[in-house]
Structures are given as C-alpha cells and as structure tokens.
Amino acid sequence: xxxxxxxxxxxxxxxxxxxxxxxxxxxxxxxxxxxxxxxxxxxxxxxxxxxxxxxxxxxxxxxxxxxxxxxxxxxxxxxxxxxxxxxxxxxxxxxxxxxxxxxxxxxxxxxxxxxxxxxxxxxxxxxxxxxxxxxxxxxxxxxxxxxxxxxxxxxxxxxxxxxxxxxxxxxxxxxxxxxxxxxxxxxxxxxxxxxxxxxxxxxxxxxxxxxxxxxxxxxxxxxxxxxxxxxxxxxxxxxxxxxxxxxxxxxxxxxxxxxxxxxxxxxxxxxxxxxxxxxxxxxxxxxxxxxxxxxxxxxxxxxxxxxxxxxxxxxxxxxxxxxxxxxxxxxxxxxxxxxxxxxxxxxxxxxxxxxxx
Amino acid sequence: xxxxxxxxxxxxxxxxxxxxxxxxxxxxxxxxxxxxxxxxxxxxxxxxxxxxxxxxxxxxxxxxxxxxxxxxxxxxxxxxxxxxxxxxxxxxxxxxxxxxxxxxxxxxxxxxxxxxxxxxxxxxxxxxxxxxxxxxxxxxxxxxxxxxxxxxxxxxxxxxxxxxxxxxxxxxxxxxxxxxxxxxxxxxxxxxxxxxxxxxxxxxxxxxxxxxxxxxxxxxxxxxxxxxxxxxxxxxxxxxxxxxxxx
Numbered sequence: 001x002x003x004x005x006x007x008x009x010x011x012x013x014x015x016x017x018x019x020x021x022x023x024x025x026x027x028x029x030x031x032x033x034x035x036x037x038x039x040x041x042x043x044x045x046x047x048x049x050x051x052x053x054x055x056x057x058x059x060x061x062x063x064x065x066x067x068x069x070x071x072x073x074x075x076x077x078x079x080x081x082x083x084x085x086x087x088x089x090x091x092x093x094x095x096x097x098x099x100x101x102x103x104x105x106x107x108x109x110x111x112x113x114x115x116x117x118x119x120x121x122x123x124x125x126x127x128x129x130x131x132x133x134x135x136x137x138x139x140x141x142x143x144x145x146x147x148x149x150x151x152x153x154x155x156x157x158x159x160x161x162x163x164x165x166x167x168x169x170x171x172x173x174x175x176x177x178x179x180x181x182x183x184x185x186x187x188x189x190x191x192x193x194x195x196x197x198x199x200x201x202x203x204x205x206x207x208x209x210x211x212x213x214x215x216x217x218x219x220x221x222x223x224x225x226x227x228x229x230x231x232x233x234x235x236x237x238x239x240x241x242x243x244x245x246x247x248x249x250x251x252x253x254x255x256x257x258x259x260x261x262x263x264x265x266x267x268x269x270x271x272x273x274x275x276x277x278x279x280x281x282x283x284x285x286x287x288x289x290x291x292x293x294x295x296x297x298x299x300x301x302x303x304x305x306x307x308x309x310x311x312x313x314x315x316x317x318x319x320x321x322x323x324x325x326x327x328x329x330x331x332x333x334x335x336x337x338x339x340x341x342x343x344x345x346x347x348x349x350x351x352x353x354x355x356x357x
Numbered sequence: 358x359x360x361x362x363x364x365x366x367x368x369x370x371x372x373x374x375x376x377x378x379x380x381x382x383x384x385x386x387x388x389x390x391x392x393x394x395x396x397x398x399x400x401x402x403x404x405x406x407x408x409x410x411x412x413x414x415x416x417x418x419x420x421x422x423x424x425x426x427x428x429x430x431x432x433x434x435x436x437x438x439x440x441x442x443x444x445x446x447x448x449x450x451x452x453x454x455x456x457x458x459x460x461x462x463x464x465x466x467x468x469x470x471x472x473x474x475x476x477x478x479x480x481x482x483x484x485x486x487x488x489x490x491x492x493x494x495x496x497x498x499x500x501x502x503x504x505x506x507x508x509x510x511x512x513x514x515x516x517x518x519x520x521x522x523x524x525x526x527x528x529x530x531x532x533x534x535x536x537x538x539x540x541x542x543x544x545x546x547x548x549x550x551x552x553x554x555x556x557x558x559x560x561x562x563x564x565x566x567x568x569x570x571x572x573x574x575x576x577x578x579x580x581x582x583x584x585x586x587x588x589x590x591x592x593x594x595x596x597x598x599x600x601x602x603x604x
Contacts, residue, residue: 306447
C-alpha cells in the first residue's frame with residue numbers, strides 16, 4: 001500500500017491523520033438504517049456498503065459498476081484502485097438526479113468513481129456518507145464541451161474519517177458545480193483539483209464544514225485555469241464549536257494564457273466557542289494580466305449587536321445564535337440549485353445546529 | 358406599568374445612568390429628551406436587556422415583575438419592545454422568517470399557540486401595508502440594503518406585528534423625511550395609543566412629538582431626569598436649547 005501522508009507535509013498539516021489511523025483499525029459492525037437518506041425523485045439510486053456495491057438495494061440506471069484503475073498521483077486517491085462506479089453520458093444526454101449512499105460499518109473502505117460527460121450532456125449526483133470507519137473516495141471527472149455536472153455531497157458519518165479526492169477536467173463552456181456539507185461527527189478531508197482546460201469553462205467547489213467536540217474537518221482545493229474566459233468559485237464556510245478545528249485551504253492558479261479569468265474565492269470561519277479553531281489558507285497565483293480574482297478570508301464570532309437585536313424581538317439565545325449561524329452557512333448551501341436537494345442539506349445543517357448550540 | 362427607581366448603570370466601568378427614576382402608567386406616552394451623551398440610548402439598552410450594560414443600583418419593574426431579572430427575550434415576551442436607533446442588518450435571514458420565529462417564540466413563552474405560516478403572513482402584510490412598506494420588502498434579508506428611513510419603518514412594522522404593551526423607541530425619528538415621519542408617527546399612534554399600552558419615546562428633537570403627542574416630557578441630562586413637564590416642555594426645549602434648561 002502507498003505511504004500515507006504525514007502532518008509534516010505542508011498540504012497535510014491540518015489533517016487529522018490520527019483520526020484516520022484510529023478509524024481504519026476499528027472492526028466492522030452493523031450498518032445504520034438508510035431510511036430517510038433518500039431525496040425524493042425517480043432517478044438512479046446506488047448503495048455501497050463498506051465500498052462494496054449492493055445490487056439488491058440499488059437501481060443503477062445509467063451508472064455501471066466495474067474495475068477502475070485511476071491515474072492519480074494523490075496518495076489517498078491512488079489507494080482506491082479496484083471496483084468502482086462509472087457514469088458515462090453520450091452527447092446531449094441528460095439523466096434524472098442520481099443518488100449514491102455510502103454506508104460504512106468500520107475498518108477501511110476505498111472506492112473509485114468516474115464521471116465522463118460528452119458534449120452538452122447534463123447530470124446531477126448527490127452523495128451521502130453515513131456510518132463509521134475510514135471511508136476513502138476518488139472521483140475522476142471529465143466534462144467535454146458544454147457538459148454540465150452538479151454534485152452535492154454530504155458527510156454524515158457518526159464517527160471515523162472520510163477522505164474525498166476530486167480530480168476534474170473541465171472543457172470548453174462546460175461547468176462543474178460541487179457543494180459539500182460536513183455535518184457529521186467524523187473527521188474529514190475534502191481534497192480537490194479542478195482544471196479548466198477549455199475556454200469559457202466554469203469550476204465551482206465549495207461548501208460548509210461544521211465541526212464540534214474534538215472533531216477536525218478540512219478542505220484543500222485547487223482550481224487551475226489554463227484556458228481563456230474561465231470562471232471559478234470557491235465559497236467555503238466553516239463553523240467550529242467546542243474544541244474542534246475546521247480548516248479551509250483554497251487555491252486558484254491562473255496560467256499565463258488564461259486571460260479574462262473571473263475567479264471568486266471566499267473563505268469565512270465562525271467560532272461558536274473561544275476554544276475552537278478555524279484555519280484559513282487562501283492562495284492565488286496569477287500569471288495572466290487581464291483577470292479578475294475577488295477573494296476574501298475572515299474568521300470571527302457571531303455579531304453581538306445582531307444577536308441582541310434578535311433576542312430583543314423575543315428569540316431566546318440558542319435559537320437566535322442558530323438563526324445567525326444558519327444564515328452564515330446558507331451562503332454556501334444556497335449554491336445548490338436543486339430545491340429538493342438544497343432543502344435536505346439545509347435540514348442536515350439545521351439538525352447539526354440544534355445539537356451543537 | 359413601568360417603574361424605574363434610582364437606576365444606575367455603566368458600560369465598561371463608566372457610569373452612564375446616575376439615579377434615573379421614571380413611572381409610566383398604562384395609556385401614557387412619555388417623551389425623554391436630552392443632549393447627546395445624556396444616557397438616552399443607554400436607557401433603551403438597559404431596559405431592553407443588553408448584556409454589555411451593567412446595572413449597579415436601582416430597580417425596574419414591568420407590571421410589578423422585576424424586569425432586570427429577565428433575559429432580553431423574556432422582556433420581549435413580557436410585552437416590552439425596544440425600537441433601535443440603528444436597526445441591525447442581518448444578511449441571510451428574511452424579515453418574514455425572523456419575525457415569525459420571534460413572534461412565535463414570544464407566544465410560546467406566554468403559553469399561547471404559535472401562528473401558522475398563513476396566519477402570520479396575513480398579520481405581516483397588514484402591518485406592512487399600514488406603514489406603507491412594500492410587501493416584497495418583507496421577503497428581503499432583515500434591513501439589508503434598506504435606507505435609514507426604510508429601517509425605521511421596518512422597526513414600526515415589527516412593532517405592529519409583535520404588538521407589545523410598552524414600546525421604548527430610541528430616536529425612531531432620526532433618518533426620516535417629513536412624509537416618513539408622519540407615517541411612522543401615525544403608526545405609533547395606531548399601534549400603541551391604547552388604554553392598556555404605553556410608550557417611552559426617546560428623542561433628540563421635538564418634531565416627532567408633533568405627530569405623537571406626549572402626555573409627559575422629561576429632560577435627561579448626565580444620567581438622570583432633571584426636569585419633567587407636559588408637552589409644553591418640549592417646545593420650551595426646542596426654543597431655548599438644552600443648555601438653558603440643564604443649567
């Protein structure tokens with residue numbers, strides 16, 4: 001097996017590798033119920049238990065399950081080689097919202113996924129992670145000209161560690177919009193490298209990480225622009241309670257020829273308790289001279305003035321804090337276009353807030 | 358209804374209120390006027406229950422209950438409304454959502470059934486219309502992008518929806534043009550002029566008092582009330598200035 005990274009490596013210094021080690025050495029147990037995890041809709045549904053496809057629980061539609069040997073240099077992504085899932089759509093093809101539920105029961109499980117959309121194809125995939133143990137995923141995405149993919153991923157594991165690696169190539173006028181919600185109790189690392197290779201491509205990767213207890217979650221995302229007129233958006237929100245830590249590292253690289261790139265990067269952290277930590281690492285590296293890259297990075301506590309305003313109208317402190325925190329998180333979650341999906345993600349965030357506050 | 362006795366309060370160790378006493382009975386409108394720095398806004402915040410202000414002596418009771426023992430939200434449920442001089446902008450929360458949660462929190466605290474979405478919407482629309490506020494603004498995030506006048510109007514819409522027993526309105530007239538002043542004044546009269554309600558108007562200028570006729574006018578200077586009288590006192594202040602009265 002490949003050597004795991006260590007905290008001495010700059011790109012992994014905030015990763016809770018101790019949680020990963022502890023999670024992988026747990027024993028397999030029973031699976032949590034899947035009821036209530038499905039979002040309404042008649043699109044394909046797939047269940048993977050400990051990384052193994054569950055045909056009796058699945059209606060795979062356009063998704064196939066097959067051996068995949070990913071070409072990645074990523075240390076955790078490379079571990080996933082083996083059977084995985086693949087969605088290949090022909091030109092102009094569209095499918096109903098695809099849902100994948102990953103159930104883990106302990107120990108470690110690895111699974112690769114491939115999404116290949118031909119010209120002007122359109123797909124939307126929702127993934128949900130529940131259970132325990134170390135869950136490790138690599139998703140390789142290739143979008144041809146004009147293809148459109150939306151991804152909504154929620155991490156709800158009750159314990160353990162979830163590592164996700166996304167590698168995407170975005171062609172001309174294609175768009176990838178992926179939103180992540182970390183609202184479980186597992187440690188996590190959401191790791192991505194999106195490359196805009198065609199003119200006018202759009203790359204979006206953002207989300208909300210909600211941490212509490214001793215939990216540590218992080219994102220480490222790079223968007224590379226190598227073509228003209230590209231756009232990218234990285235809107236991340238971190239909410240940290242108790243003694244937890246949330247870390248947001250986001251990077252935009254604009255190559256010499258990638259003129260007229262329009263990048264937006266917004267990293268904001270909210271500390272619910274003074275003992276919590278939010279780390280932010282915004283990076284921009286721009287070699288073209290005609291680009292727009294808006295960026296902002298802030299960490300703070302709830303605005304006391306706003307809190308008193310809500311309380312003075314009759315809201316007790318807990319609900320008032322929850323309301324302000326929800327609004328803070330909404331910046332990221334409201335990026336989900338599909339209303340049914342957005343509402344489910346908002347409800348997950350709400351449930352987290354009700355427990356954490 | 359509201360009884361303030363020998364109230365002393367400070368912020369960051371600095372005394373602001375230095376022995377303020379005031380009794381407001383049901384059916385009365387009291388205006389509190391005074392120069393900048395007299396402690397007018399502090400009085401509003403202390404009555405509203407803002408944590409940063411520390412009461413060091415004195416007492417405040419609302420309908421016989423100890424107001425100072427209550428949390429800010431309990432004061433609201435007990436019927437106190439604080440109109441802010443600078444209403445706070447809250448991105449990401451719609452007016453409607455905020456007010457429905459606020460009203461229903463108050464109702465639950467009082468043992469009343471919460472209003473359904475439809476019931477609430479009816480009340481909210483009626484209050485917005487009465488104050489000349491576009492119903493679309495109810496859907497917008499609280500005060501975000503509102504002009505100064507729109508924010509004050511929104512305060513009055515909130516007051517109308519929450520229907521308090523006593524309103525403490527801090528400089529509700531600032532930032533209003535003549536037309537808005539009349540609408541807000543009419544709103545205060547309509548919502549609060551009742552035998553079982555009362556208003557404390559904290560203001561710097563006499564002009565709002567042309568629309569909301571006070572029964573009593575008090576001059577606040579250096580943390581205590583130095584003179585009380587009828588509506589004529591406001592006119593005297595306007596004519597002669599605070600300096601002459603406070604001297």
